[in-house]
Amino acid sequence: xxxxxxxxxxxxxxxxxxxxxxxxxxxxxxxxxxxxxxxxxxxxxxxxxxxxxxxxxxxxxxxxxxxxxxxxxxxxxxxxxxxxxxxxxxxxxxxxxxxxxxxxxxxxxxxxxxxxxxxxxxxxxxxxxxxxxxxxxxxxxxxxxxxxxxxxxxxxxxxxxxxxxxxxxxxxxxxxxxxxxxxxxxxxxxxxxxxxxxxxxxxxxxxxxxxxxxxxxxxxxxxxxxxxxxxxxxxxxxxxxxxxxxxxxxxxxxxxxxxxxxxxxxxxxxxxxxxxxxxxxxxxxxxxxxxxxxxxxxxxxxxxxxxxxxxxxxxxxxxxxxxxxxxxxxxxxxxxxxxxxxxxxxxxxxxxxxxxxxxxxxxxxxxxxxxxxxxxxxxxxxxxxxxxxxxxxxxxxxxxxxxxxxxxxxxxxxxxxxxxxxxxxxxxxxxxxxxxxxxxxxxxxxxx
Amino acid sequence: xxxxxxxxxxxxxxxxxxxxxxxxxxxxxxxxxxxxxxxxxxxxxxxxxxxxxxxxxxxxxxxxxxxxxxxxxxxxxxxxxxxxxxxxxxxxxxxxxxxxxxxxxxxxxxxxxxxxxxxxxxxxxxxxxxxxxxxxxxxxxxxxxxxxxxxxxxxxxxxxxxxxxxxxxxxxxx
Numbered sequence: 189x190x191x192x193x194x195x196x197x198x199x200x201x202x203x204x205x206x207x208x209x210x211x212x213x214x215x216x217x218x219x220x221x222x223x224x225x226x227x228x229x230x231x232x233x234x235x236x237x238x239x240x241x242x243x244x245x246x247x248x249x250x251x252x253x254x255x256x257x258x259x260x261x262x263x264x265x266x267x268x269x270x271x272x273x274x275x276x277x278x279x280x281x282x283x284x285x286x287x288x289x290x291x292x293x294x295x296x297x298x299x300x301x302x303x304x305x306x307x308x309x310x311x312x313x314x315x316x317x318x319x320x321x322x323x324x325x326x327x328x329x330x331x332x333x334x335x336x337x338x339x340x341x342x343x344x345x346x347x348x349x350x351x352x353x354x355x356x357x358x359x360x361x362x363x364x365x366x367x368x369x370x371x372x373x374x375x376x377x378x379x380x381x382x383x384x385x386x387x388x389x390x391x392x393x394x395x396x397x398x399x400x401x402x403x404x405x406x407x408x409x410x411x412x413x414x415x416x417x418x419x420x421x422x423x424x425x426x427x428x429x430x431x432x433x434x435x436x437x438x439x440x441x442x443x444x445x446x447x448x449x450x451x452x453x454x455x456x457x458x459x460x461x462x463x464x465x466x467x468x469x470x471x472x473x474x475x476x477x478x479x480x481x482x483x484x485x486x487x488x489x490x491x492x493x494x495x496x497x498x499x500x501x502x503x504x505x506x507x508x509x510x511x512x513x514x515x516x517x518x519x520x521x522x523x524x525x526x527x528x529x530x531x532x533x534x535x536x537x538x539x540x541x542x543x544x545x546x547x548x549x550x551x552x553x554x555x556x557x558x559x560x561x562x563x564x565x566x567x568x569x570x571x572x573x574x575x576x577x578x579x580x581x582x583x584x585x586x587x588x589x590x591x592x593x594x595x596x597x598x599x600x601x602x603x604x605x606x607x608x609x610x611x612x613x614x615x616x617x618x619x620x621x622x623x624x625x626x627x628x629x630x631x632x633x634x635x636x
Numbered sequence: 637x638x639x640x641x642x643x644x645x646x647x648x649x650x651x652x653x654x655x656x657x658x659x660x661x662x663x664x665x666x667x668x669x670x671x672x673x674x675x676x677x678x679x680x681x682x683x684x685x686x687x688x689x690x691x692x693x694x695x696x697x698x699x700x701x702x703x704x705x706x707x708x709x710x711x712x713x714x715x716x717x718x719x720x721x722x723x724x725x726x727x728x729x730x731x732x733x734x735x736x737x738x739x740x741x742x743x744x745x746x747x748x749x750x751x752x753x754x755x756x757x758x759x760x761x762x763x764x765x766x767x768x769x770x771x772x773x774x775x776x777x778x779x780x781x782x783x784x785x786x787x788x789x790x791x792x793x794x795x796x797x798x799x800x801x802x803x804x805x806x807x808x809x810x
Contacts, residue, residue: 504731507731508731508732508734508735511731511732512723512725512731512732513723514723551696553688553692635678635679
């Protein structure tokens, strides 16, 4: 029953991905053009002059030092800020899906789960995005920091000047330790590099064990993969929370929420689960993964269903306390998102796509066991959480100047195409099914 | 002998034998009333031809009742009966009602489900369960066949049971 299977990354599939990327580039171009012409026709002269000036400055210096223009925090032109924000947004989102691939495998090993044995290669393939996301994250950070991260500006930390920010100065050790506040945020950057380094390290270790098992059939590989997984879970518990504070929560520098680490993790996790499910369903459609039957799909569906509700629980836990306590420094976060023009509909769409639809559509047993419903719900969840990340990042950076249009969609398509290419390419390089996995017989007889 | 119910009880030792036995016995036209096993046997429900339980539907309806009850109660209490200003919010503002609504939904769904299950399964205080064979609580699988609902004769059913792996075939009257 366990046959040697190998996923073939056909030229047809590659062509579709290239088309997706090209459409994304086209959308991005249209979006940029629209955003740029918006900036020129801004109306009042003074503002337009500033925009023009920084437009010139930043087109000369794209990729070099955009923060140079940030003397009084005008930053780059709105269209460029929007581009930076969207780049950061997409990269954090997809980095999360990548590391969730590894997290999923680690949970399966640590729990000694049997049902997932035939589908473990899919999250493994997703994990191949980790190093790429890491390199991009560090590179992008230096590009976008002046516009996206308010706290990077030096003049916030100079005492007795109009720009001095006492609250930020109090928090400065979190970014700048052990150096002086306002300089190079060494602690922050080291954390970013270390997180991706650790994730990638554990990814390679666990992957090595998984692939070695194919050849030798020795259960020793299972046990060492389990050991690495258990250690990784502890590390991930800390790093995912700190990553949430660093990469997203620090954008709204004065605002903080003790739920935020969980909140971003919940969003990443359910997106990753939806991605794994979507790939499994599509592989089955293409004739692969014969041993995956509706019992396994049921488990994946339950995961997506349950963690959509978990995300809502965390979302609501954060919202209710801030709503009820009604402290201005906290409510400002939700007022920006709920009441401000370009974001209001996204705020409510977020709840519709990530809670109402998956909750109602995946509620019945049959919906989780049939591929047709999973094929509808998982893209909704993935898109919904992309909007969730938009909602976390963009309003904090762009304030009233933000928008949603071709620019954001184009970048999403480009990132998605690159992500799919890397994942499917990695999937085609190894055996699709771990035939020597010690729990394979249990998984074949899985019945719920 | 005329009063009460007359059963033929097949005792099986192995769950695989039982599972295949159930299929073959049903193919021969014997109606099986119930099978008692000491542990869950996967696939037995399908082999016995049981329809899927409608308990989830009952649970959903009970849950919705809880949702409605909680919302009505809170909106009436804080919006109409005794309006109070709490934290500068509107009288009937929805977000603070959500935790109570959630809890009542879960509570009514759970109680409703347990109650429904007990009524459907005929479980009630002072109800003594019919014990076909006490060994079904230890290490034997026990198959109960109601003779009144079967057209085949007692001897014929006993023969079919023996042929399909029953270790013992006993009679039981209630």
